[in-house]
Amino acid sequence: MLDVQPTALPGVMLLTPRRFGDARGFFSETWNRQRMADHGITIDFVQDNHSLSAEVGTVRGLHFQAPPHAQDKLVRCGRGRLFDVAVDIRVGSPTYGNWVGVELSAENGKQLLIPAGFLHGFVTRTPDTEIVYKCSDYYAPETEGAVRYDDPMVGIDWGVDASTAVLSDKDAQAQGFKTFNSPFTWEGAA
Numbered sequence: 001m002l003d004v005q006p007t008a009l010p011g012v013m014l015l016t017p018r019r020f021g022d023a024r025g026f027f028s029e030t031w032n033r034q035r036m037a038d039h040g041i042t043i044d045f046v047q048d049n050h051s052l053s054a055e056v057g058t059v060r061g062l063h064f065q066a067p068p069h070a071q072d073k074l075v076r077c078g079r080g081r082l083f084d085v086a087v088d089i090r091v092g093s094p095t096y097g098n099w100v101g102v103e104l105s106a107e108n109g110k111q112l113l114i115p116a117g118f119l120h121g122f123v124t125r126t127p128d129t130e131i132v133y134k135c136s137d138y139y140a141p142e143t144e145g146a147v148r149y150d151d152p153m154v155g156i157d158w159g160v161d162a163s164t165a166v167l168s169d170k171d172a173q174a175q176g177f178k179t180f181n182s183p184f185t186w187e188g189a190a
């Protein structure tokens with residue numbers, strides 16, 4: 001009923017809920033707390049977000065909220081296709097600065113689970129792409145941070161170049177990764 005796969009970044013997981021198809025289309029439980037707990041995922045989501053990006057090549061990110069309002073996110077594509085990216089920004093992590101990207105689409109029904117301690121961003125691959133995602137803490141703009149989506153130190157292959165990306169002013173003016181001071185510390189094994 002729920003396929004859970006690891007990604008190259010420990011902690012970032014790819015979830016695929018089962019779809020029940022019939023002549024009308026399909027039905028899917030896109031989030032089920034107990035089924036997530038059965039896979040050891042016990043996150044208390046408190047806010048659902050939904051955004052529409054009209055233009056192909058719209059980039060939203062790379063964003064985070066700092067503690068005490070850091071957010072775990074469960075991201076899926078409600079309409080169209082997008083390339084969703086997480087970047088490890090936990091100081092001391094063996095994969096600090098590394099990224100992973102997955103194509104999420106209304107058609108593939110896949111979801112990316114991005115824990116707190118990671119930057120999140122995406123680029124749209126169709127017009128009128130809609131993203132919907134659950135967050136484990138409420139919006140706290142005073143704790144928000146952003147890093148340039150095209151920073152060469154991170155080196156994300158978005159499939160779009162900087163001159164064509166559709167960005168918010170905030171994202172166009174985001175800081176580079178080199179000067180970025182992460183508020184997150186890796187809690188992993190010594």
Ligand SMILES: Cc1cn([C@H]2C[C@H](O)[C@@H](COP(=O)(O)OP(=O)(O)O[C@H]3O[C@H](C)C(=O)[C@H](O)[C@H]3O)O2)c(=O)[nH]c1=O
Nearest residue numbers: 049051060061063064073120121122138139140168170
């Ligand atoms: C994030 C957020 C925004 N807003 C308001 C604030 C602004 O007036 C408006 C647009 O916000 P913003 O430009 O920050 O939206 P995005 O660029 O899509 O930002 C999001 O993009 C990346 C991909 C994320 O993962 C985060 O959820 C978030 O940073 O919505 C709210 O009222 N609540 C919220 O939780």
